[in-house]
Amino acid sequence: MRHKLVAAVGAAAMTVALAACGDDGSGGGGGGSSDSITVWLMDGSAPDSWVSELNTAFEEKYGVTVNVETQQWDGIQDRITTALSEDGTVDVLEIGNTQTVGYANTGGLADLGEFADEPWSENMLDSARVDGTLYALPWYGANRVVVYDKSIWADAGAEVPTTREEWIDALEKIDENTDAEPIYLPGQSYYVLGGFIADEGGSFAVQDGDSWEGALDTPAGQAGMDFYRQLQSFSNSPTDNDEASPQQSTEVVPAGDVASWIGLGWEAAGATAAIEEQGGEADFGYFPIPGKTADELGHVFLGGSNLAVSERAGNREMAMNWLRMATSQEWAQKYVDANEGGVVPNRTDVTAEPAPGTFAEAMVQSADVGFLPPLTPGWANVETEPNPIKEFMTRALDGDDFSAAAGDADSEITTRINRE
Structure with missing residues (x-):
């Protein structure tokens, strides 16, 4: 089900394959170091233009290279479970919203309480919290x-x-x-x-x-x-x-x-x-x-994905900085715009303005009654x-x-x- 939910966004509005610095398409590789971080994003979850522009801005600001590794939904739960049990395999990772609580309960995700006061969309926030603690940040939603x-x-x-x-x-x-x-x-x-x-x-x-x-x-x-x-x-x-x-x-x-x-x-x-x-x-x-x-x-049903930081990240400070930039109002709005309004925004200060008569227009109308x-x-x-x-x-x-x-x-x- 998770593959279908994310692909809902991919086919409707994201027509290019994800590509970014250091991505060889294998889904493998190591985590961050003092001069780099590793980010796992799912196939089809983000337009190439958004990923490239974001990482260029991040690298210019922090002098840290971002290695994006594209993951496939098939078998992803086992790969994430393994990665979260190892030191430095991945720094930031995308997780399906219905899967987040499971990974948080294993102790594999870092506490993101410092982001709690951002204006997140409330109906997307529940999937990112466990017992009041924030372990992931909402990224996008999609629905039928x-x-x-x-x-x-x-x-x-x-x-x-x-x-x-x-x-x-x-x-x-x-x-x-x-x-x-x-x-x-x-x-x-x-x-x-x-x-x-x-x-x-x-x-x-x-x-x-x-x-x-x-x-x-x-x-x-x-x-x-x-x-x-x-x-x-x-x-x-x-x-x-x-x-x-x-x-x-x-x-x-x-x-x-x-x-x-x-x-x-x-x-x-x-x-x-x-x-x-x-x-x-x-x-x-x-x-x-x-x-x-x-x-x-x-x-x-409001499907979608969250972004999280591994508790055993190789470069937690830069992972937090990348997450802060990627989910900021500026870059969250750019993400929605790059998808032509075809995703449910993660923040209340971000607007989706899909073209009239499109699937995206009908979808966004239901965002406030997602379950x-x-x-x-x-x-x-x-x-x-x-x-x-x-x-x-x-x-x-x-x-x-x-x-x-x-x-x-x-x-x-x-x-x-x-x-x-």
Whole structure:
């Protein structure tokens, strides 16, 4: 999931590969010394122009060389775990926002309390703190929106919705007036479900003292699943697959008349490219996931990345200086501008101004209602296949007793989430 979330930014707005001083693409190498620091950034997370300009400015100011090593998401958790257990392997590193708490709990990340008073975006800050201590700094966020085929919606007389009720009305019009599939929604898109549960004030799991408990068998869980079921009834998708199997953007959408779907920026770009490769022309529009009322948008999973300093950095002083510069108002604004507004800013004094009608515009509108899964090291165990939330969703969509299906999932979530 993490690869997809970051790639959402990469395909939508970052079209160049990361390159910087000392990067040989191997992902290996040593950490900082008195005259250099090593920075690990993930493939696709930053435009080349921003990285190069930042490092040039840093080297001119401090006389210290910055060696950026590009990392791939595949296998990154093991590489980071190893690096954080060694002296001087890496100084500054990018970490997925849902992974930060796990690394902080191992003692591998430096305390960044000196940065606490900066105007960070509050809904991104939770993933960077553990028990009130700041172990990482927010860098950027990205989230899903609804992608729709403008021509199909126009033929159906459907209008862009501002509430859940209007959304259902639009899908009904498409169903009645066209031969298109009103919405493609796999049975197991559990982060989409998580947003609907968050709309009801719920979550996948809740903390009870020092432990966690699954929270699907609750009024919020049932209400969220009920709305998911209502949307999914307009889809031809099976109930036992997710958005990646088959890949909705490159395998499903280009293959047939799909009026709308819920996806990330990289998926929208991928669908456009796949349609054009077939000789067609994509005519997509975008809107935020609607909320229960027009006053508030629907909650969306806010993926993204943080930046941290290794507790065993080879050059901690310069690592802190690089982090301070990279996340400052000046360079954070340059980062957003380099991505054409296609990321959720990390600071309240940074603005994103994406072009009208773009995926980025719809995405940024939802930033204030982003949600995160339970921020605990054990959450990774829950997402391991077979994922109990996915299995619950299929059972619920197939007509099983809700409480029985949710109770079974909660039991498994509770077991896994408390196992670090």
